[in-house]
Amino acid sequence: MMTVHEVSKLSGVSIRTLQYYDTIGLLKPCRYTEAGYRLYDDTSLERLQQILLFRELEFSLKDISKIMDAPHFDRKKALQQQIELLTMKKEHLEQLIHFAQSLKTTGGQTMDFKAFDTTKMDEYSRRAKEQWGQTAEYREYEKKAAGQTAGAQASVMDDFMRIFAEFGQMKELNPSDTRVQALVEKLQRYITEHFYTCSRTVLSSLGQMYAADGEFSENIDAAGGKGTAEFTAKAIEVFCRE
Helix, strand or coil: CEEHHHHHHHHCCCHHHHHHHHHCCCCCCCEECCCCCEEECHHHHHHHHHHHHHHHCCCCHHHHHHHHCCCCCCHHHHHHHHHHHHHHHHHHHHHHHHHHHHHHHHCCCCCCCHHHCCHHHHHHHHHHHHHCCCCHHHHHHHHHHHCCCHHHHHHHHHHHHHHHHHHHHCCCCCCCCHHHHHHHHHHHHHHHHHCCCCCHHHHHHHHHHHCCCCHHHHHHHHHHCCCHHHHHHHHHHHHHHC
């Protein structure tokens, strides 16, 4: 657990910026002390790394929030997109350096502007941003979240993760147990009420993502203990078969 001062020193992000990220709901501390001081855990720091990578790529805070808060956000997929964009940015900078060196050699007589062309990088960036908001589910979620404050959205996510904590307490039961299946139905209703219409088809897809050993699995296991994501996925599979 780290304080805001320690996170600032470690990351190079100013305390004021971290406080602002908290205010807009982009990076919430894992908890607050009784005195109101912010505390960050490893999950918070991993999210900050993601934010900083997007900022290096000149994504707006609004776009970063939209991507990272998308119900189907996958950290590994996002990281691969970041690698692609950073590679393009590196190649672009190398072209500019080479161009500047050629200008130095020729005395500035080279009438060539190809080195300034960022069309390919801009297009990839645009598609990456759109990809996270193009589904009907996300558009429905965006409408529901539009009138909510950052605090209200954080509260919804906290209650959402508490459902997975309940799954964690049932891991010793058979996924087909009536109590477990009732919890799956509770999860489905919660998603429909607060995010988007969760049909059995959508729920089945979510279950597969929960077991895919990515961002979803890590967050669910953090809430309910190791193995909770896999258990939840099995319970959802049983629910959707019936």
